[in-house]
Amino acid sequence: MTEPASSDETPHFHGHRDRLRARFREAGADALADYELLELVLFRAIPRRDVKPIAKDLIRRFGSFAEVLTAPERLLSETDGIGPGAVTDLKLIEAAARRLTRGAIAGRSVLDSWTAVLDYCRTAMAFAPKEHFRVLFLDKRNQLIADEEQQRGTVDHTPVYPREVVKRALELSASALILVHNHPSGDPAPSAADIRMTREIVDIASPLGITVHDHVIVGRKGHASLRGLGVM
Secondary structure (H helix, E strand, O other), X not given: OOOOOOOOOOOOHHHHHHHHHHHHHHHOHHHOOHHHHHHHHHHHHOOOOOOXXXXXXXXXXXXXXXXXXXXXXXXXXXXXXOOHXXXXXXXXXXXXXXXXXXXXXXXXXHHHOHHHHHHHHHHHHOOOOOOEEEEEEEOOOOEEEEEEEEEEOOOOOOOOOHHHHHHHHHHOOOOEEEEEEEOOOOOOOOOHHHHHHHHHHHHHHHHHOOEEEEEEEEEOOEEEEOOOOOOO
16 A cells, blocks of 8 residues: 655655756756746745746746846735745846946946947846936046946936036046936837937037947847937
């Protein structure tokens, strides 16, 4: 006669966890779907539950691995099974990604590291649910002095005050600027207001010897350079 299963029998999903970790070690992240990579992140915070359904729920709600990481903490907590520990782990991964991409441009001329600049901007802002406007302040060698978020707005608008941007550049003794903001819609194409605001900042900064190298707009579908488009 078969004996009843022991109450401390290893849960069925533990074998799945071992196999998924092995795939990650042997084949790398590119071999995993977004929800599988998310499972790996959740393993530590949720040790006694099958996290595959949770990971799939998060991807279904937010759209992708990157969008889960950048989702507001309040919305993440609304997902069944996601507690404070899991939210902290997700936000830690997001912070690490930003720190890693920012490190790629630190101490180097950003004009010689343009791909790294774009990677950093997309990591920091592309999947944010609301518009953010930030400025990269550069010295005379085009190395990064400061990276500051100036304004945070709604899903389709951020109030930007050109004189305040230039005032901050003078406070930091910056010689050049790169303006960056995101379009939560995903489409990085500049609006007429984006172009008008950029030109206003250029007009104020130029007589003071401050160069505006570019205004980069990022979104889920890519990025747009206003200088590349010839509109600044």
